[in-house]
Amino acid sequence: ASDSLQHAIAFLKAGHLLGVYPEGTLTRDENYWPMKAKTGIARLAIISKAPVIPCAQWGAQEILPAYSKKLKLFPRTKVTVVAGKPLDFSKWYGKENDPVALEEATAYVMRAITILLEDIRGESAPAEIFDPKKSNLPRIGNFKKAKK
Template sequence: MEGAEPVAEREPARMRPGPIRFGPLTAYRRCPRRGRGKWFGFAIDVIAPVLALSTRSRFAGTEHLPRSGGVLVASNHLSNADAIMVTAFSLLGGRVPRFFAKAGLWKVPVVRAVMESGRHIKVHRGRASALDAYRDTVSAVREGECVVVFPEGTFTDREDGWPMKAKTGVARIALTTGTPVVPLACWGTRELLPPDGRLPRVFPRRRVEVLAGPVVDLSDLVTDKPSATQLREATDRIMAAVTALLTEVRGGTPTRNSEGIIGDHE
């Protein structure tokens, strides 16, 4: 299968056991096809062969993604390639992802068609615009969509690649709707497509790994009107889960600040 590599060859073998599927080309061409949208689906079919040739990809934890109903997928953010890999992961899990994405993407001619076709959620800067994005996301998850959010809001600015402090938007959506949050970690995407790069590094083939974990337990915090303290607590739980998964994938130990917060600079 394209892009596959045996589990036994992974060093160190830290990824948790369970269903692991390989091959981004296979991932992109798997069901479901319905709901992708014309241009989003076309982009998937165009990118899949390139990804298959340029990466050795591993996906684990698809069993944690609910097969139906609204769900939020919270991922760390290293590169524009993250969206591609999370799309592959979601399709492997039987879901078509909708991305919470910067409004600037809708200004790029070809990309705009992809974003509109895929019914992704536009995020403008500013408080009023953020409220619109929040409402759109709430509507999407209540309609049973799988919505992907990068809680950091942009690529991590840490040279070591660990997550930086996240925004509370995904927590607010989760707490006010009761929508489950699946934590996810991507690793290797920065080498595939650097933050300032426009084209992927096709050769040599890059190793990219995507690992999801169980739904984050936020049940004690769910409320129609979460306080700032509740939002920060929920956000910290989500990012702690993401960081723990990232630790499994890459090894090492994330740095913490004097208050013990993962993702802040020392």
């Protein structure tokens, strides 16, 4: 993970664009709300000082359900993708090794994404963000298959 982080930082510092899914996997939340993310996005933003533009999408889960290999092209489904304004991480600059700062910065990103998703969906997210560690679900892989 360290090597990939260093490559990503170099890529960003060279002025390139990088797409990151902060959770590192599909959400485990049964209602598809964002879940607790890993701190890699915060490290990237703090070290590279590259802008972070939060994005959210809704509707793709109707076309390709989680862990399915079968596309559902009919009936047609609307997919919405939105991008927010760049986030300011300057208060965390120089704190890339501070666990509290990393958690705060990561939560800041996830809150911005959640606000965008709330707007798309026209409803409020749960007050507490889903944490797969607290629910004893695996961090990666098809957790539904693992339950069987």
